[in-house]
Amino acid sequence: MTIQEPYQAGPLPRDLLHALREGGYDVSALAPAPESDTDLPSAAPVAGPQQASHLLCAVYQATGDPAIGLWLGSRMQPDLLGLAGLPAMAGPSLGTALRRIARYQRLMSGDRIELRRQGDEAWVCICPSEPEAPDARPRIDMELCSLLAFGRQFTSKPLHPLRVSLRIGQPDWHRRYTEAFDCPVRFGEPEDAIVFGRRDLALRLMARARSGPSTPSATHEPRPSAASLDDVRAALQQLAGERALSLAAVARHLDVSERTLQRRLMAAGTGFRALCEEARRDLAGRYLTEGAMSLGEIAFRLGFDDANSFFRAFRRWTGMTPGDYRRAAAHPPA
Incomplete structure (x- = not known):
């Protein structure tokens, strides 16, 4: 499918564009299609959440796929978390990483991330800046999925949420939510959130994630x-x-x-x-x-x-x- 919606949001989210190409979407209208991934300049500016959101809006309008946010979010890489990506990866635990991402989101315009503990449960909530915007649902889906994808990629143990809570009523494509999150999904809830076990926040991040620029590597003198x-x-x-x-x-x-x-x-x-x-x-x-x-x-x-x-x-x-x-x-x- 060719995406014809104009995209003028600054630096292009490279990994998101790669995911679209792999999914069979023609993104030539958004960025010149290189012959291979290596053709992309490694020193190009890294896109942040706002650029990813703008691109998502163009993709959503072009495809009409109401679950496109789930597909994209599960394939997003940490550099799409903007400046929070490296500090999050360098954190000692999943809880620390999520708190750093949430702090970054509070400083930027757009949706906010809130972390709450309720008994043995840890809630990671998305608070949309414009809950009634046409692209709000795929954007929230993408944000929830990308946070879960980050946790699964960088923790040393399998990460399975207790459940996912969504504000929307149960849609016809509800099974795609269950497939994306691999846990029970509740619709018609007061908030959009992933609910982890409280112990999940203590999961250590793998060594390759912690070796950020300000963290000495295991082999440093x-x-x-x-x-x-x-x-x-x-x-x-x-x-x-x-x-x-x-x-x-x-x-x-x-x-x-x-x-x-x-x-x-x-x-x-x-x-x-x-x-x-x-x-x-x-x-x-x-x-x-x-x-x-x-x-x-x-x-x-x-x-x-x-x-x-x-x-x-x-x-x-x-x-x-x-x-x-x-x-x-x-x-x-x-």
Whole structure:
């Protein structure tokens, strides 16, 4: 089937396009079809959830398949989770990964992800920004399926939800939901959610998922025990995206004890909190100067809960708003 709906949403979600091609969909109207996957530039920008959602809307309108979101979501790769993809894969457990993805979604416009614990159950809920939009159902299906696909790909044990809860009434294609989630599916419920056992959130992520850019690999050479102030600053820049950045985390990263690290900072006449602020301030200036990253994306990379918190911190650091800083950097005075 040829997709003729125009798609102009920025960077193309490569893995999603691959899945469409494998499913027999002609995506030539959305992107030039390379002769092979290797023809795609490896350094091309990674698309995020909003780009995937725009593409989904075009696909849904062109195919008319009400269950297209299930098909696509089960084939999506972590890089379609946007900036949350790598931090999620680097997390120690499924629960940590889901919380990082949820925090990223809160900072971006669009649907939100909420995690709740109810007794022995862990609920992962999708809260749509526009629940009555024409493409809301396939988009929610895609988001639920992609979260489950992430968990199944990166946990070391089989992952089977207790059930899936959906707001829609039971449709004619209801069996496709059961096939996609491989668990009981309840229709006409108050929320759209995957319900896991509480213990599922403690499942460890496989080693290949944890070897992100800020996580030393299993074969790394031990760091020298003497950590200089420059080492501490470098570690803080690598770990700045952690919401609860702590002295203990930096000490582990540098392979020194907390007491040793504390002594080094005192000897240098500085403190941990001051260095954290310095690292985040420097990174914020770099992100605002070098690219077109949104404030929400920058806030996520710096470990803030929302863009407003980042806005207030940046104004405290520099006396300028992020927007004013970006404009001044783009048009320096003669």
